[in-house]
Amino acid sequence: MANEVETTEVKANAVEPKKVELTQKDRRSVCWRSTFIQGSWNYERMQNGGWCYAMIPAIKKLYSKKEDQREALKRHLEFFNTHPYVASPVVGVTLALEEDRANGAPVDDVAIQGVKVGMMGPLAGVGDPVFWFTVRPILGALGASLALTGNILGPILFFLLWNVIRIAFMWYTQEFGYKAGSAITEDLSGGLLQKVTKGASILGMFILGSLIERWVSIDFKPVVSSVTLSEGAYIDWSSIPNSVKGIQTALTQYDSGLALSATKVTTLQDNLDSLIPGLVPLLLTLLCMWLLKKKVSPIVIILGLFVVGILGHLIGLL
């Protein structure tokens, strides 16, 4: 009894003499709610509403006095914005800080807001390239390449892999943040963070290079040359018997390298392909990058390309 009174006296600003702790169930609840962090995204304070919404189970658990609850709610309605998944480690650290505060540690509003703002910038710098520009394009391209043939596995793979990665990332980084407490800020500004970002951009650039070659399609139609082949270089259809035997002969001749018709047509595209396959898509991508850097809106470029496609088709170029 005496001991308890003493504790209360020492920690004068303690909310409760007994130590309150967030259980795993509380943290799970916060993690689930942080799924909706962008729900009330607004131009004034961005993710603040979702952040506060996620914090509510913890606030309810940690503070019993109405006055403290009010202050906590207001504290967590401050400006916040980062990549929605890397918000999780910030949530974890904030949970640890709030827990300390509820138990009487001298953690003030400025410290909590400072940790939130201090972490959100660098972490958004990791989340955007890793999730939006590496994982999603890769899984998306994988799923889409299956889907183009009508294969249901495409969408299923994309959906499952994405959500497994996302949920695992959110839960484990939140737990990591919670356990590491405020120490995480130092850790994250260390080497690991930079390594992850660099590794992701290497992989991302590599995959982008291959995607441009494979998936940007431009086909130049104009015929560059039309050469009449010498006899014996093409299949002489008039000498092929009109029977199953004939099909066999024709296929054998085709297989040995004979052309299908007496004239060899070379389009502009064939010439370009023999130079470097995918050269035009590459140049088009570089042009788009340059336009984007010149602050041309992506929508304008997209609509412009449609116009080019229609006009190019009309004049027989594409």
Next chain:
Amino acid sequence: MSPISMVLVVIIAFLAGMEGILDEFQFHQPLVACTLIGLVTGHLTEGIILGGSLQMIALGWANIGAAVAPDAALASVASAIILVLGGEGTKGVSTAIAIAIPLAVAGLFLTMIVRTLSVACVHRMDAAAENANFKGVETWHIIAIVMQGLRIAIPAALLLVIPAATVQGALASMPAWLTDGMAIGGGMVVAVGYAMVINMMATKEVWPFFAIGFVLAALSELTLIALGVIGVSLALIYLAVTENKGSSNGGSGGNLGDPLGDILNDYE
């Protein structure tokens, strides 16, 4: 379309609208949204193919900070509905894609409107917080999410009540040069998404990896998975090599920590 299909389509549209802002489960991505709409309307294969084609275009669309990307949610939901109503099967896919692009712009404006309306929601949340009213904070947050869902659900419902004949008529009245030209344009617009991504990531250090990827992709025997394995390996090798270089540089200084330089020097 049966009433049950219609209700399910509107529900999917609602989910896609929510996800358009949340960006968590990815219901708004064409690959998922178009497939689901295809599934509930009995046009699964067309839905999957449309989803795959649109996904290729939307690969690089991402909301960065306060910037808003073209809206994948409205583009995928509305184009899938038009594809189904048009009744042209897989032939209608390229037309549906051409329609999807202007819709992505329309969706962009809709989400900007809702994001502005959400300012009012968070002000209500402030007021609720003043009274330590947890329910109030939660309710206004949920209302904001619902607004984002309705942003797509309402246009989807409107598209559904337009008679199929009107949609078919509008599609049929498009001349071949227009649809073919749009399909050609659709093959090129993929580049814009890639360009957005490259502008974000490119540094002098990582450009060589882009070149390697570009050249290797010409080997059609390599699947995307194989390319992924090569990419991951390259990244790991590069990180390991640069790390070794960094640590030995720290220890001894000079060009002793430059293994490639040492080898080259040996040949001189």
